[in-house]
Amino acid sequence: MPSSPSRRRTRLAWLLVAGVLLAAAAAALWPRARGFELVEARNALLLIERSDRGTTRMREIHPLTAPAAGVLERIELEAGDRVEAGQILARLRPLVSTPLDARSTAEAQAAAVQAEAALRQVQAQAASAADARRRLEASATRGLVSERDLVAARALDREASAAVEVARAALAQARSRIALVLPDARGRIELPAAVTGVVLRRLLQGEQVVEPGRLLLEIGTPDSLEVVGDFLSQDAVLFKVGAVARIEGWGGASLPARVERIEPLGELKVSALGVEEQRVRVILSLEQIPPALGHGYQVEAFVRVREQADALLLPIEALRREDSGWKVWTLQDGRVRGRSVEVGDSDGRRREILSGLSPGEQVLAFPPPGDLEGLRGYRLD
Template sequence: MLRLLRNVRLWLALLVVAGLLAIALWPKSVPVETTEATRGPLLVTVDEEGRTRVRDRFIIGAPVAGRVLRIELEPGDRVRAGQAVAQIRPEAPPLLDVRSRAEAEATLASARAAEGRVRAEEQRVRALVAQAERELERVRRLAAESLATAQQVESREADVATAREQLNAAAFALRAAAADVGRAQATLAPPAAERGGRVVPVTSPVDGVVLKRVRESEAVVPAGDPLLEVGDPAQLEIVVDLLSLDAVRVKPGARVLVDQWGGDRTLDARVRRVEPSGFTKVSALGVEEQRVNVILEFADPENAWKALGDGYRVEARIVIWEAGDVTKVPTSALIRVGEQWAVYTVQDGRAVQLPVTLGHQNGREAEIASGLEPGTPVIVHPGDTISAGVRVERRTSGNAP
């Protein structure tokens, strides 16, 4: 009896151990997150940062070299076409050093000497004119008494005309010599004589708002130096520089969604122009990239984006393809099987691999052209532990990417 009881206990112990081993070695279900294939709209976009700018921007520069007086206008002030926005006083010439002054004095002396020489020549020619006129009158009197021929009269008339032309040339030469003297005297004029001259006003070419004050304090500026930037903030556009391989897919008139601009809603815009010429830009990683500027214009009324100003940062999503009703899944549910795409679905608690044909896709969702019906559960983020036939435990995550 004791022996039978001992055997029963042994068998019970063996059964307990076997049960524990079976439980320990029994395949466990792998927890997975699932979502369902859905039908709905899909947008394929090119996403890039952009910045706003005033469409018609005018840089007001100094028309002459001189000292610009302090500019009282501030960014945001309104100006009208023709309004004086700055004032410039022509700057006095620099003081002459000893050598330059000596050269200028020598130039003045030479100019005065040349003027004297030309004046003397003018007096000589004037005397010749008087002599030729007297000789002409004498010959005419003789001709009236038949003591001189007509040929002699004509010869004296030609002499008078020639002398008068020489007098005109001498007068012009005297005028030029006087101008040379004046120029030499101006070089030696004291700089103080130039100060306190008239002020040249700088006017705005258009109605608008001061966008930027390049010069604020009084300073000496060269001709053409920028002073102010003026434009109309109501005429804003967005500039986005895209990689050239993305820019070729963008067409004028394409719809654009503007996000991350500081407002609580997405703004609508459209592509106005893709510039025909690209440029090289070095990325943050030091890689040279070919970029192309794409110009966008707002489609929403001004009240929707009036808080934006010149040079503000925005996020632009340029739509290059869209459809209103397609079967789609998150791109995180896709797996690569050789040259094909596939997804994992769940049937009877096990993972099942389904090959699919993809259509368009963006970074978050992909269009399923064939192989999957709407409402079919798919596993998102399938790891290395997931394969066909593996037991899984579903945890619904919604349409997560």
């Protein structure tokens, strides 16, 4: 029997509903195009630095010791007080009267004469080193001297100046011994400052008996302040004497510095996480010394190991490390395509692209995990 019109209409309605449901399901399951943020590979300045902790120190520290046994009078100076060369820092009274004899007098006077001669000798060497430094600095302005030679000359000049201060201290100590044996001495030994500087430490305070060689004070020269960096050995091998550096994390603005010396001895140290590491001490000279920075302050030292003016750079988040190497993802005709690249150094924010990309090419800024090859996508504005 032929179907009635009502049955045919019902069948058509159900077919229509089924078609709509199938179309909706297909639309829901059909992969949609995803929006991606793109970033451009650009030529820019690349600075590669290595950083680690460090401390400041005054290179020239002059101890004041008791030249003989005696009664130390109260020292009024406090840590941080500024002293001038020749200023009396402490006074020492003899325990008992010292017998006077010609031999002791002659020995003390001979020691003073010898100290004076040694002072004149190192003063002549210091003048020669200063003259050599000035000549090299004049030649450096014309590009005739390398930076390394100039740094070495400045270091020799500073070492010669330090030797002069040491010789002055030795002369002051020799003269103080004369007070013990000269017939006209009043018996009290005055201990002067060998250099102009600041008191770093006062070891004794009240009046008391001291033995020979007892450390009383330490005087530091602020102009000799330097930074001792504690770097990993694999970083230190990249450094060169004269390399550009900077000091951060001391409580003020960034301080320009230079690598003055790289010590050849590595020491095994344990990090805060319990990891054993080989550390190397690197000495940095400051181009300017702020008054607020003192001896033994903690800082963060940065040393430049490479500077490239026109390196092709890409943000590190646009790169993905895979078994075959580094990879980036591009958008071509609405599809995501992977591309292998060769990378170089990184400054922590960007990485150098050695091959695989050209300047101006755009890649996915944050590629999601998984296989993206052939995925439909579009650029987010």
